[in-house]
Amino acid sequence: MENEGERLSTGIYGLDQIIEGGFRDKFSIVCVGSSGTGKTTFGIQFLMHGIDKGEQGLYVTMEESPEQIMREAEWMGWDMKKHFEKSLFFIHLKGKNFKKMIEEQLPQLVKARSDYDIKTRVVIDPMTPVIWATQDKLLQRELIGKLFYTLKELGVVFATVEEHSRPGETIGEDVLLPIYLADGALHLEYYPIGGAFNRTLKIIKMRGTHHGESVYPYIFARGLGAIIRTTPIDVVKEDAKSFSAVFDKAIKTAKELKASEEVVNQLQITKESWTYDYSPEEILQIMFDSLKLK
Numbered sequence: 001m002e003n004e005g006e007r008l009s010t011g012i013y014g015l016d017q018i019i020e021g022g023f024r025d026k027f028s029i030v031c032v033g034s035s036g037t038g039k040t041t042f043g044i045q046f047l048m049h050g051i052d053k054g055e056q057g058l059y060v061t062m063e064e065s066p067e068q069i070m071r072e073a074e075w076m077g078w079d080m081k082k083h084f085e086k087s088l089f090f091i092h093l094k095g096k097n098f099k100k101m102i103e104e105q106l107p108q109l110v111k112a113r114s115d116y117d118i119k120t121r122v123v124i125d126p127m128t129p130v131i132w133a134t135q136d137k138l139l140q141r142e143l144i145g146k147l148f149y150t151l152k153e154l155g156v157v158f159a160t161v162e163e164h165s166r167p168g169e170t171i172g173e174d175v176l177l178p179i180y181l182a183d184g185a186l187h188l189e190y191y192p193i194g195g196a197f198n199r200t201l202k203i204i205k206m207r208g209t210h211h212g213e214s215v216y217p218y219i220f221a222r223g224l225g226a227i228i229r230t231t232p233i234d235v236v237k238e239d240a241k242s243f244s245a246v247f248d249k250a251i252k253t254a255k256e257l258k259a260s261e262e263v264v265n266q267l268q269i270t271k272e273s274w275t276y277d278y279s280p281e282e283i284l285q286i287m288f289d290s291l292k293l294k
């Protein structure tokens, strides 16, 4: 029998540490944030981490085409194409009749897949068009509920929800419903004020989990994705020239600790695109910690 307490490492560096080790299997998670906060990045990172571990990924896209998504991911340092239609699958729902799709076609598709019994991470990005498909609150609730219910058969469902309020304002009414229906909810905010840590994450809820309750800053690093700062760490002041040595040391250590080829590649990409004027030491530490590389 499956262990109820089993946790799936999210692959979003730092996140596992504040949610007791990861998402519970067959959990629905909504990731709420305004445009540009990083919801898609979180989703891809979560999906690619599963694929890296031998799981499968299903990306349900309501807007962009799979090609667009894979192209953007490539820019951020993930090679999705390599896994396309092998362990990574897309369902493109743009312009589709959501009601019909969610009530009839999707359950059939999932049924056909769930017979294989392969752990699959599901990303719905963005889920917003489903909410906007109707004014009828009851129908909205039914559609979102059904979408979660159907896809949770496969594994953890990570759905992004577009938010329209500004940082600091209370959460808008249109995103309350998905938060209410999900097992867990993350809130991303972006304060365009400059500086390294101007993006923050808050855990709104996580059923059956003692989760961190602070506001956690995070950054993006090309090659790695999002890295959340969960504990205050004294950042060593260093001069920019020595950063490549920091990466080389990290790459060497990662290899010694038998990190996957993917992880070593990511570090290499990050090394080449590190243009920040602060040391990567802190984020590397969070990353190693998340991957349990010790």
Ligand SMILES: Nc1ncnc2c1ncn2[C@@H]1O[C@H](COP(=O)(O)OP(=O)(O)O)[C@@H](O)[C@H]1O
Pocket: 033, 034, 035, 036, 037, 038, 039, 040, 041, 042, 076, 077, 220, 221, 222, 223, 224, 225, 226
């Ligand atoms: N790996 C990364 N490296 C550097 N910048 C990134 C990375 N991932 C995302 N970003 C930046 O963060 C922004 C938001 O990303 P995205 O995930 O598309 O947000 P959302 O889906 O919430 O609109 C992008 O415009 C991009 O500039």
Ligand SMILES: [Mg+2]
Pocket: 039, 040, 041
């Ligand atoms: Mg997006």
